[in-house]
Amino acid sequence: MNLFRIVILAWAAFAVGGSSYLSYYGVLRESRDTFQSVRVGSPGGGYNSGGRIK
Amino acid sequence: MTRAAELTAINCTNCGAGLDVLGGGRVITHVCGYCGSVLDAQHDYKVLKQFSDMPRPESPFRIGMKGEIQGVEYTIIGTLGKREDYRGQTWLWTDHQLFSPTHGYAWLTVEDGHIIFTRKMRLLPRPSWISLQKVERSDYRPSAFFEGDNYSYYATSTGKTTFVEGEFNWLPEVGDQVTAVALMSDDAMLRYVDGKTEHEIERSVYLPLYETCATFGTKPNRHPKDVHPLQPFQGNSNSAFARKVFFWAGLAALAMWIATWFFIEQTVVVEHAIDPGATDVGYRFQVDDPSRLTRVQVRTQLSNNWAVYGVDVAGPDGQSVFQTAREISYYSGSSGGESWTEGSRNTSIRFRPAQAGEYTVKLELLESSVPNPQTSLYVYSGATAPIWSFFAAALLLISTLFVSSGKAKHYYRRWRNSDWSDE
Structure with a gap:
């Protein structure tokens, strides 16, 4: 097996393994509004400040 | 003669x-x-x-x-x-x-x-x-x-x-x-x-x-500049290897995408007919693996209306993990003979618990365009992020097509000087 094939095989294994890990553990998919309590930490206007409520 | x-x-x-x-x-x-x-x-x-x-x-x-x-x-x-x-x-x-x-x-x-x-x-x-x-x-x-x-x-x-x-x-x-x-x-x-x-x-x-x-004991006097119609495709063995590896790896990533989308997540709380006005009612659920995401989902039957829910999650020690609020709005109609929808009847909140143990989630209706909208609460442990496997599957399968395109290009070059027209 030459170097090219080793690199291709490693890259494919990394892509499948890495994406499986990220998917399984939900990496970077936490909701951003759980990092800081919107209801407690909002300086004012809170959830309704975006004006999207019809 | x-x-x-x-x-x-x-x-x-x-x-x-x-x-x-x-x-x-x-x-x-x-x-x-x-x-x-x-x-x-x-x-x-x-x-x-x-x-x-x-x-x-x-x-x-x-x-x-x-x-x-x-x-x-x-x-x-x-x-x-x-x-x-x-x-x-x-x-x-x-x-x-x-x-x-x-x-x-x-x-x-x-x-x-x-x-x-x-x-x-x-x-x-x-x-x-x-x-x-x-x-x-x-x-x-x-x-x-x-x-x-x-x-x-x-x-x-x-x-x-x-x-x-x-x-x-x-x-x-x-x-x-x-x-x-x-x-x-x-x-x-x-x-x-x-x-x-x-x-x-x-x-x-x-x-x-x-x-x-x-x-014949001679040497070429010129080298081919283009593909001859009869010229066979000479893909090298490395390309064929890469094509196979990318294809099967793409299928594996696709299988992982399907698995993370449908099978891995576990439902730990299902409560229908919640009274969102009863703010003292907490729904308990167990977190065994804090390294994985937990997903709280609020489902409604809203139609051309909106509602704002407060979600309060407390950890095993009774301390608040987070408090947040989510607006849910859903509108539909038709114009010019075509139907349309806007918004969603559901919202999901994903968080990573700090520790294993029993958690409590409370749901509160903060504002609404209709009184007492029909509300359900779901909590899933081991929530996944299928999008990563989807990206990998797409990347690998596109790579397969890219590596395979040499043969298709060669086929096109062989036939491009054909004088046949279907018109």
Whole structure:
């Protein structure tokens, strides 16, 4: 097996393994509004400040 | 009258030049390469006519060279220069007549650095004849079958002879025009040749340039710049390996995407008919693996309305993990005969618990355009992020297509000069 094939095989294994890990553990998919309590930490206007409520 | 079998050389009966006799007993014409005289090989080499000012065509091969093709030794006995002019374009090629004492006569064609080997067919394809008129009348691309292979129409061409030299088993003429209808399979071409006196069918295959030149003891005088219609695709083994690896890895990532989307997540709380006004009611759920996401989902049956929910999650120690609020709005209707929707009836909140244990989630209706909307609460442990596997599957499968595109490009280049049009 030459170097090219080793690199291709490693890259494919990394892509499948890495994406499986990220998917399984939900990496970077936490909701951003759980990092800081919107209801407690909002300086004012809170959830309704975006004006999207019809 | 036939030639003496032991004859190996003659002197041109017009100019006296020495000419080798190489072509076997069925040669009827010998064209002197020095003076252009056409000699009748069957009648004491008397001069039939003389050609002059013939442009010598390009070729790495010369009369008298011997080489092996498909396991048979052939000798080059004649050379024809050919030309086709069509719609302002000119094609030039060189045909060499070959002779084998055991396999008879054949052709070696040199065109733009490509080498083609052609033999007349003794077994006929189906159909046994395709005329130019039939091609012009056909609504569909004409096809033929021979020895299990399917041949599709490629082009019709009319070649004109511009140069003759050597021995031939017929009488060549400078200025002769021959029209041929060509059909092509994956690796061979059938040509229905409409000659002056008879119809012939030829089959051509591509020969490797360097090996063929080497067996005749010569070197290529030019290198191919483009793909010949008969040229086989030569993908290297590394590309084939990469294509297989990317394909199977892409399928694996796709399987992981499906698994993370449908199977891995576990439902730990399902509560329908929640009274969102009852703010003191908490719903408990167990978190066993804090390294994985937990997902809280609020589902409603809102229609053309909105509601804002407060979500409060407390950990095993009773301390708040987070508090947040989510607006849910869903609108639908139709305009201009088309229906539309906007928003969603659900919202999901994903968080990563700090520790294992029993958690509590409380739901509160903060504001709403309707009183007491129908509300359900779901909590999932081991929530996933399928999008990563989807990205990987897409990347790997696109890579497979990219690596495979070389063959498709080659196929396109082989057929791009076909003169068939479906219109």
